Amino acid sequence: MAESPEEHVCLIVGASHAGVGCAFELRRQGWTGGIVLIDRDPQLPYHRPPLSKTYLTSEEGSYHNPLRAVDNYEREGIELRLGVSVASIDRDRSLIVLDNGEELAYDKLVLATGARPLIPPFPGLESARHVFSLRTAADVAGIRAALSEDHGKRVVVIGGGYIGLETAASLRKLGAEVTVLEREERVLARVTTPGMSAFFEQLHADHGVKILTGKTVSGFQTNATHTIVRCADGDELVADVIVIGVGIRVNVELAQRAGLEVSNGICVNGSARTSDENIYAIGDCTYHHNPRYDRFVRLESVQNAVDQGKVAAAALVGKVAIYDAIPWFWSDQYDVKLQIVGLSEGHDRAVVRKEVGEAPKFSIWYFAGDTLLAVDAVNNAKAYVIGTKFIQSGALIDRDKLADPTVPLRPANLVR
Amino acid sequence: MANITFITTDGTSTTVSGNSGSVMELARDHSIEGILGNCGGVCSCATCHVHVAPEDVRKTGEASEIERDMLELDDNADEYSRLCCQIVVSDAIDGVVLRVAE
Ligand SMILES: Cc1cc2nc3c(=O)[nH]c(=O)nc-3n(C[C@H](O)[C@H](O)[C@H](O)COP(=O)(O)OP(=O)(O)OC[C@H]3O[C@@H](n4cnc5c(N)ncnc54)[C@H](O)[C@@H]3O)c2cc1C
Numbered sequence: 092m093a094e095s096p097e098e099h100v101c102l103i104v105g106a107s108h109a110g111v112g113c114a115f116e117l118r119r120q121g122w123t124g125g126i127v128l129i130d131r132d133p134q135l136p137y138h139r140p141p142l143s144k145t146y147l148t149s150e151e152g153s154y155h156n157p158l159r160a161v162d163n164y165e166r167e168g169i170e171l172r173l174g175v176s177v178a179s180i181d182r183d184r185s186l187i188v189l190d191n192g193e194e195l196a197y198d199k200l201v202l203a204t205g206a207r208p209l210i211p212p213f214p215g216l217e218s219a220r221h222v223f224s225l226r227t228a229a230d231v232a233g234i235r236a237a238l239s240e241d242h243g244k245r246v247v248v249i250g251g252g253y254i255g256l257e258t259a260a261s262l263r264k265l266g267a268e269v270t271v272l273e274r275e276e277r278v279l280a281r282v283t284t285p286g287m288s289a290f291f292e293q294l295h296a297d298h299g300v301k302i303l304t305g306k307t308v309s310g311f312q313t314n315a316t317h318t319i320v321r322c323a324d325g326d327e328l329v330a331d332v333i334v335i336g337v338g339i340r341v342n343v344e345l346a347q348r349a350g351l352e353v354s355n356g357i358c359v360n361g362s363a364r365t366s367d368e369n370i371y372a373i374g375d376c377t378y379h380h381n382p383r384y385d386r387f388v389r390l391e392s393v394q395n396a397v398d399q400g401k402v403a404a405a406a407l408v409g410k411v412a413i414y415d416a417i418p419w420f421w422s423d424q425y426d427v428k429l430q431i432v433g434l435s436e437g438h439d440r441a442v443v444r445k446e447v448g449e450a451p452k453f454s455i456w457y458f459a460g461d462t463l464l465a466v467d468a469v470n471n472a473k474a475y476v477i478g479t480k481f482i483q484s485g486a487l488i489d490r491d492k493l494a495d496p497t498v499p500l501r502p503a504n505l506v507r
Numbered sequence: 508m509a510n511i512t513f514i515t516t517d518g519t520s521t522t523v524s525g526n527s528g529s530v531m532e533l534a535r536d537h538s539i540e541g542i543l544g545n546c547g548g549v550c551s552c553a554t555c556h557v558h559v560a561p562e563d564v565r566k567t568g569e570a571s572e573i574e575r576d577m578l579e580l581d582d583n584a585d586e587y588s589r590l591c592c593q594i595v596v597s598d599a600i601d602g603v604v605l606r607v608a609e
Contacts, residue, residue, distance in 0.1 A: 108545075112545075138546075138547035140546065140547055140549075141547050141549075144549075145549075156547055156548075157535070159535065160535060160536045160537065160538055162538060163538040166538060393545055393546060393552070394545075394552075397545050421546065421549070421551040423549060428549075428551075428573070430551065472550075472572075472573040472576035472577050473576040473579075475576075476576050476579045476580050479580060480580075
């Protein structure tokens, strides 16, 4: 281990929302040693959420929505090593091994390895053409290129989660004929409640996207011009382009092979530290305890990546930091903005509040007893913000007033 | 082409120019301290908060409803507050001065 702090090196594996945020926060917190960010993706680190939203439909040929300008890394003395993968961690020697055999020593190591798309081994997958998942800029470039080729524009999206639905909305805007196949009985089954699922199913139907639920894909059959997507119930769909959005696999292998504690993700404590005191983990790849909801969670969101990265940075410079942020998330589909704050799991009551007016503008408030757990707000930033403040303060809410759209949505009107 | 001046919380003044995109993107591309834009510029995170100089509000226009609502998340918001991902860079805003929020 180096003697003076200036000689200490923090290596960060994964240069995306979590890793990049952590690197800059480390400097801000006063880390004077080296910071090296490593990622196998060759592109300057970029925002992921727009990939399924504005980027799919944008005019620009190549994706440009960097997290930070390239000069910023230089100015802050953050070294970027892009286009290289980390092959293993050698904890005994405090170093990592790159796929080119190079070894890099660390004093502190941060794993921000995120997740990768889950691709089920569908029979016929190998010979199918124009099959994509959606996690990287390269994935989106591939989808765009396939759609601009002079063949059909029939798209089958497998999986009705946020990414699948956002992709469906974006491709529909581009004029594609889109069908979404969802295995469960409703879309967004894993992440939201039946009422919200029904709203989004209707929204997509109104825009001409066909959503088929209860459809298990059993395989692909590819001929000269297109691919047939087969479902277990015998249904068949013709596809020129297939997008698989059925969930993710957490990138835990590096941690696992290094003998770190791993369960539903890399296990970290409230300071984002793993079972090795010199190794931290942040973002999508972590399994951590949320003190506010008193349960262990693995979250997939920009909020979690950024906030947990900040906690790790503070802890790395020796400050006391505990990750207790209230989770939040958003999804944009067509002209609908969904904003979610909190975790609704475990609620025993949901209050629906519909604002007066034409456009859909409503919010669903989830309670466990008197405690507000979460709010889903559709085109309603006000509900999202008030919900955030109520969850923060633990205010007692008058649910009858909340449900009454003639009572203006203002904190003072709603507290008991 | 618009020249835009950012004053960061330590008092540093930086003037940069641009002709397209959002003010948040311009600030990011010039590494203006304190403008994060964590959501990528879709008015979802309130991390690109600036105060517009009062005399420049007529150039930038006022915050939209969703923007005003999101600004409520920040205790430092005032009547001159904007989320600068929602301000489009164009000739119309040439010369504006934006103070990065605390
Ligand atoms: C299409 C899409 C839309 C989304 N929309 C939203 C949204 O609207 N709102 C929201 O809050 N969240 C959204 N998300 C989720 C959000 O993007 C993720 O939660 C966030 O990217 C997590 O950041 P991360 O840094 O933890 O992990 P990741 O972004 O997954 O980054 C991990 C990085 O680690 C690198 N890596 C992994 N292993 C290695 C290795 N061994 N060697 C080198 N590099 C490695 C990977 O290349 C990758 O760049 C969306 C995600 C996608 C894919």
